[in-house]
Amino acid sequence: MPRSNTQVLLAARPTGWVTEECFRVVEIDAPTPNDGEVLVENRWLSLDPYMRGRMSDAKSYAAKVELGAPMVGSTVGVVLESRAPAGSGLAPGDWVVGAFGWQSLGVAKPGALRKVDVTRVPPQAYLGVVGMPGVTAFVGLYDLAEPKEGETVIVSAASGAVGGVVGQLAKLRGCRAVGIAGGREKCDYAVRELGFDACVDHRAPDFEAQLAAATPSGIDVDFENVGGPVMDAIFRRLNPFARVSLCGLVSQYNATTPYGVTNFHQLLVNRVQLQGFIVSDHLDRWPEALATLGRLVVEGKLKWRESIAEGLAAAPRAFVGMLRGENLGKQLVRIGA
Amino acid sequence: MPRSNTQVLLAARPTGWVTEECFRVVEIDAPTPNDGEVLVENRWLSLDPYMRGRMSDAKSYAAKVELGAPMVGSTVGVVLESRAPAGSGLAPGDWVVGAFGWQSLGVAKPGALRKVDVTRVPPQAYLGVVGMPGVTAFVGLYDLAEPKEGETVIVSAASGAVGGVVGQLAKLRGCRAVGIAGGREKCDYAVRELGFDACVDHRAPDFEAQLAAATPSGIDVDFENVGGPVMDAIFRRLNPFARVSLCGLVSQYNATTPYGVTNFHQLLVNRVQLQGFIVSDHLDRWPEALATLGRLVVEGKLKWRESIAEGLAAAPRAFVGMLRGENLGKQLVRIGA
Numbered sequence: 049m050p051r052s053n054t055q056v057l058l059a060a061r062p063t064g065w066v067t068e069e070c071f072r073v074v075e076i077d078a079p080t081p082n083d084g085e086v087l088v089e090n091r092w093l094s095l096d097p098y099m100r101g102r103m104s105d106a107k108s109y110a111a112k113v114e115l116g117a118p119m120v121g122s123t124v125g126v127v128l129e130s131r132a133p134a135g136s137g138l139a140p141g142d143w144v145v146g147a148f149g150w151q152s153l154g155v156a157k158p159g160a161l162r163k164v165d166v167t168r169v170p171p172q173a174y175l176g177v178v179g180m181p182g183v184t185a186f187v188g189l190y191d192l193a194e195p196k197e198g199e200t201v202i203v204s205a206a207s208g209a210v211g212g213v214v215g216q217l218a219k220l221r222g223c224r225a226v227g228i229a230g231g232r233e234k235c236d237y238a239v240r241e242l243g244f245d246a247c248v249d250h251r252a253p254d255f256e257a258q259l260a261a262a263t264p265s266g267i268d269v270d271f272e273n274v275g276g277p278v279m280d281a282i283f284r285r286l287n288p289f290a291r292v293s294l295c296g297l298v299s300q301y302n303a304t305t306p307y308g309v310t311n312f313h314q315l316l317v318n319r320v321q322l323q324g325f326i327v328s329d330h331l332d333r334w335p336e337a338l339a340t341l342g343r344l345v346v347e348g349k350l351k352w353r354e355s356i357a358e359g360l361a362a363a364p365r366a367f368v369g370m371l372r373g374e375n376l377g378k379q380l381v382r383i384g385a
Numbered sequence: 386m387p388r389s390n391t392q393v394l395l396a397a398r399p400t401g402w403v404t405e406e407c408f409r410v411v412e413i414d415a416p417t418p419n420d421g422e423v424l425v426e427n428r429w430l431s432l433d434p435y436m437r438g439r440m441s442d443a444k445s446y447a448a449k450v451e452l453g454a455p456m457v458g459s460t461v462g463v464v465l466e467s468r469a470p471a472g473s474g475l476a477p478g479d480w481v482v483g484a485f486g487w488q489s490l491g492v493a494k495p496g497a498l499r500k501v502d503v504t505r506v507p508p509q510a511y512l513g514v515v516g517m518p519g520v521t522a523f524v525g526l527y528d529l530a531e532p533k534e535g536e537t538v539i540v541s542a543a544s545g546a547v548g549g550v551v552g553q554l555a556k557l558r559g560c561r562a563v564g565i566a567g568g569r570e571k572c573d574y575a576v577r578e579l580g581f582d583a584c585v586d587h588r589a590p591d592f593e594a595q596l597a598a599a600t601p602s603g604i605d606v607d608f609e610n611v612g613g614p615v616m617d618a619i620f621r622r623l624n625p626f627a628r629v630s631l632c633g634l635v636s637q638y639n640a641t642t643p644y645g646v647t648n649f650h651q652l653l654v655n656r657v658q659l660q661g662f663i664v665s666d667h668l669d670r671w672p673e674a675l676a677t678l679g680r681l682v683v684e685g686k687l688k689w690r691e692s693i694a695e696g697l698a699a700a701p702r703a704f705v706g707m708l709r710g711e712n713l714g715k716q717l718v719r720i721g722a
Contacts, residue, residue, distance in 0.1 A: 323657075
């Protein structure tokens with residue numbers, strides 16, 4: 049049994065860009081499961097853009113992390129010890145997804161954990177393509193935007209954990225999938241590995257012309273992850289009756305002055321339906337989404353890449369890098385063996 | 386039979402603010418109905434903000450008015466002469482709503498006209514509360530935003546032809562109805578005559594504080610007519626799962642530089658559903674809407690006021706004034722007896 053638990057705490061609230069100094073890594077005594085609980089050794093931590101919001105005091109859809117408390121987050125790990133009832137379905141050695149946050153050990157009741165089968169899907173995929181990011185793509189694209197065959201779907205942060213799934217789900221629906229990403233490498237990955245029809249580098253000096261060329265029939269669905277001027281450029285190309293699934297605005301999370309959206313009137317002119325959403329509001333859709341995504345992975349129809357930081361001490365650096373777009377694909381932290 | 390037809394033509398496309406010089410009033414020979422057509426003497430012309438869009442070259446949801454052509458618009462008038470088949474249901478003396486534009490006479494086939502009963506509803510009301518503006522309020526509020534009893538509904542341009550109906554329909558649904566309008570007179574009218582619970586003057590120096598005081602439980606439905614900084618202030622007070630019916634952005638129609646919407650992120654944080662709409666996309670809903678609105682008028686449950694310009698030559702001045710917010714209630718032109 050491990051003797052200590054590594055935690056990453058929120059040490060300071062960021063003003064503007066988050067820095068590594070906002071976090072503090074500590075070692076504390078290993079927790080002990082109470083009656084009815086299990087002890088889990090976390091093997092992988094998911095890093096996601098929403099975590100930036102939890103670091104702030106601003107009103108949001110979820111509670112903020114308190115100063116001095118461990119950062120929140122999803123984890124996948126192995127049950128070390130069980131004091132849960134025999135009928136709980138959990139035994140030492142089982143793999144479980146939990147919300148243990150940025151720490152190497154955790155205790156929880158079985159009802160707060162989801163047992164996963166790692167024989168055909170690697171465990172860390174339950175934090176990505178068969179986890180919250182995959183379900184986000186599924187709900188935001190299929191349920192909220194309802195793309196039809198032949199329509200053009202655009203997704204920003206196209207090489208990311210959510211965006212990569214959005215593009216592949218759009219292709220499976222018979223749509224034209226167009227990505228937007230930062231840099232040639234990410235765009236090449238989206239097109240060559242993930243099967244996007246096109247991917248436009250938003251850093252290119254002629255970005256808007258490239259976007260127009262990649263969307264010759266305009267845009268029917270915008271799966272919006274980024275906001276800012278990239279979103280404004282998308283809005284300019286929306287078709288009548290387009291749908292916008294507003295999933296994230298990552299370009300704004302570290303901004304001290306919010307960007308002013310100048311093409312808002314396109315939402316009126318084109319009678320656009322825009323839906324802001326958070327995947328945790330759609331818990332009723334998770335079972336179907338996870339079943340579909342798991343099947344697609346097993347059938348080899350969903351691909352992904354991972355950027356892996358080694359050890360919890362590397363998590364702050366990886367998190368800042370992810371917000372700067374330095375990762376490719378799903379950003380994970382492998383927690384020491 | 387009249388010998389001449391007065392028309393108001395689009396003489397020049399505006400850059401920025403529309404002026405009276407953009408129009409030209411002409412007298413031409415009276416039109417003659419062909420076989421199957423009726424000749425109508427228009428008695429009232431409706432002036433509506435959407436007409437500003439038709440004057441521009443910019444891509445929009447409807448065709449622009451060509452230079453030298455009559456301005457488009459809805460009219461109500463009397464059939465003077467009918468060469469329509471006996472079974473058409475139209476005879477001289479009948480009142481009809483048509484889309485004859487800014488002119489005193491017009492010919493049309495009966496299928497393009499809607500016969501109206503002026504015995505219990507005054508004819509010009511078919512251009513307002515029991516016409517396109519009323520249906521706009523009905524569809525945008527009841528169908529798209531689905532307000533529930535006890536929710537707070539806010540509407541900008543609250544004393545206008547659409548906004549006044551929105552507030553009264555919200556009250557009939559058991560909602561708290563809060564208006565926003567320019568100036569004390571309009572706000573008093575909204576509260577005292579139309580029955581809004583509150584109305585905030587957007588010109589007040591402490592507008593945002595007044596808006597907060599008028600919406601102590603936040604905002605569940607925004608029926609948006611105006612855009613600009615007023616909309617940004619509304620967005621700041623949206624509740625989780627709020628709905629925005631995006632009907633108009635009149636503050637922007639004459640702007641040469643679009644306003645940048647800085648509180649766009651509230652649509653994400655609060656998982657807002659926003660729907661841009663144009664009432665002509667919802668023709669299937671007109672019959673029920675018109676029947677409901679007509680019944681409410683007859684029962685005395687819907688009130689309105691009219692601002693009347695006398696004669697088509699006065700229409701350009703009245704139109705510019707309406708866009709500047711100088712009218713109160715429905716802006717009409719009474720076409721010479």
